[in-house]
Amino acid sequence: MTTAERDPGLQPERTRLAWRRTTLACTVVALLAVRQALHGGATAAGVLAVALSLLAWLGFLAVAHRRVTGMTTAKPAPLSSRLALAAAGCTVALAVFAVATLF
Template sequence: MTEPPDHGAAAERTRLAWRRTALSGAVVFLLAARPAFHPDAGPAQWITAALAGLGWSVLVALAYRRARALRRRPPHRGRRSITAYALTTVALAVLAGVIVTL
């Protein structure tokens, strides 16, 4: 007799990984927003902070959507949200690299 697969632990680990990535996006946003509050900040700093804020907002929204999909039994695959999340994460990583090098 075979037992049905337990999707609970794997779904929970995945949900936590998505949350961790969203938190690292928050760090990028805060690092990008910091120069925008300097008295001599110009449009470049404001645009960088706005782009980082937009990226972080997308990460949080996608992570929330994916966490809801993982609660289903069996969990929903979510191919489009995974691709969008990966692309947004790469974009934030590139933005963070630009911020650090400047």
């Protein structure tokens, strides 16, 4: 019995595209938070929420970049629990800060 090499097909490419779409969505949310703060009047809480939104966006961008570059090998390593937790935390933080920008 021989072990055949894994043929991932297009799965890594689909995963890279999904990470890029998610990064684009996070970018839009961060930009909308900045727009809301600029047009809604710049209060101290609004500026803080926008700054934290941008920080969460940068964190997600770093996680996504690391994952996309890790998908370039023929057999990519699975997403570590640390990176998955960081991505989820950045996403939740971005949503919370975006809501805080509204108030």
